[in-house]
Amino acid sequence: MSEATQYEEINDLLSKKTGYKEGFVTQTSVETFEKGISEEVVRAISAKKNEPEWMLEFRLKAYRHWLTMEEPHWAKANYNPLDYQDYSYYSAPECSACGGDTCAADEAKKAEIAEMDLEVAKAFAALGVPIVGSENENTNIAVDAIFDSVSVSTTKREELEKLGIIFCSFSEAVHEHPELVQKYLGTVVPYHDNYFAALNSAVASDGTFVYIPENVRCPIDLSTYFRINEAKTGQFERTILIADKNSYVSYLEGCSAPVRDTYQLHAAVVEVIVLDDAEVKYSTVQNWYPGDDDCEGGILNFVTKRGICEGKNSKLSWTQAETGSAITWKYPSCILKGDNSIGEFYSVALTNRRQQADTGTKMIHIGKNTRSTIISKGLSAGRSDNTYRGLVKILPSAENARNFTQCDSMLIGDQCGAHTFPYIEVENATAKMEHEATTSRIGEDQLFYCQQRGISEQDAISMIVNGYCKEVFKELPLEFAQEAEELLAISLEGSVG
């Protein structure tokens, strides 16, 4: 039997409509800037947030640099050049934090508790995200909820404050902890790093700021939930996470957006700084709207995430489950500067229909005895393209550096693609590198074997896929692992009868 006919049936089933249950639109009164970007817009965003001069300077520097740059198209993803004048760069529910012109952080905080827009609250409730004053606020997790351009609710702050942990929106941090923000902003991802990082630095709307003080083990998971609601609005959040000496934190990120018919832009920057003997676990479950069957209207997810293991014996671990977005362009990276520091990257990226994902990591080894592990699992279905792109770089100073890389690809159907581009640069002869890569296909044989034992096709597919992703899911916090498994099942819905 030829491969074409063998997979015809799977492809037929895959083309059925899949349900994106987070696709609802919230009706709320909003304040949205006119479309377009200019120096005036950058100044207006800064003014809206009542920002100090240094922050405005940072934005303007980035904006001017951005103008000199070109939109990158080297990724294995096709999209037409974007019209940046056709997006709005600021949108906020009117009565939430920082809504008024005279808003100061303290007032904003009060306003957020007292008058968070009911519709916004409902939207987060529908997504199962705990927010201030909601019934499920008492879950063992602290959440920063971001709606379009602003943070609307941060829970559990008082408890965390007792431990000296700062967990607030980026805007608040600019006002309340300017010394920390100034010290770290742009140190891991400079404003000139790349096109989208420059854009983000210019128009960064909000984001999350986390600081874990020395010798503190954060007792609960910290989490940010991003929601894009307004059409034709870009979300440009900036997240900074600092783990001071000998501290520990587990940080989670979730995202979704309503169904729209034009591309929405998401260009975030995340900077993580890990000092001596500290450990950060950063987990993401990304479920941005992937668009319709041709991926029109989905989210363009162009994200720069980078962390530095600044101190000795520090550890940074990225875990991501990527199921959404029309196009994903994302390489969470580790700069292993401290001696004996450890970088890890665990990733599951699923693409279906016409989704395109170009994702991977960079491990830059600078310190002695630094170690990195990369486990990447790509799953392609429909007519999608799934690319792993990774760089492992061992600098001359990195004596005895070690890297283990494993890139697996699984194909479901015969019209999808899987690609692997591993770049390895070794400048120190003591380095030890291991690289393994496999490509497999969910075969008719596997499905038939399961069915012959009485297992339905749907259960068989999800069993096989989850088995394949197990190595990565076990790195996710428990609830997140469950969510990721469910997301996979939903994203593959319609791939079987």
Added chain:
Amino acid sequence: MLLNVENLKAEVAEDGKQILKGLNLQVNPGEVHAIMGPNGAGKSTFSSVLAGREDYEVTEGTVDFDGEDLLEMDAEERARKGLFLAFQYPVEIPGVSNKLFMQTALNAIREEKGLPALDMFDFDEYVQEKMELMGMRKDMLERSVNVGFSGGEKKRNDIFQMALLEPKLCIMDETDSGLDIDALKVVANGVNSLRDPNRSFIVVTHYQRLLDYIKPDFVHVLYDGKIVKSGGFELVHELEDQGYDSIIQSHEAQLAG
């Protein structure tokens, strides 16, 4: 009667090549039937058609299984109704433990029977008993389905699954191929221990070796898509002495005459 196959004709779905050309077979509860034949006679096709593999299309004939029309059911339904196929090449499923796989399968079959699902603890208890019976290694439950198993271990795992699912009809598709004599004995012992007045077997094989251990009640010779000779266990030895040629020749002489 458990299985009644009448005038079954089937072809390869892709190219329309006819493989089964009017096959008849009756199996009563508790009986063990062996189907032998030269390469290309249609032995594996027959197993696949009974199990519901979609690579083949039935063009004529009927198959009645326990009072129901087998050909109307899809593969998983057939399995749930008690039809089990031991594969010639059991399939590997990385990352899925034997435990999860078997618990899912067993509960699907229990649901069909109107029995409550077994939770992890009940399943563990149930499985221990069967593992001792089949002499399975304790760590196999945690291992991925057939991954890193030798040929013999894979076949044994299939027989073990058979023991767990307690089917009414077990079809063994050249289970003996590629097994050394020790592995063959293990498989045969497993099958013998599962013989039961309410369970029937169809043992498809190219060689008589396995049949010496299993001792079937009936032996059929399949040639060119049809059963050309049936008999008792003594037919195995006749084949051993004379090979397929004499049976095929007398069959063709009959056709010509």
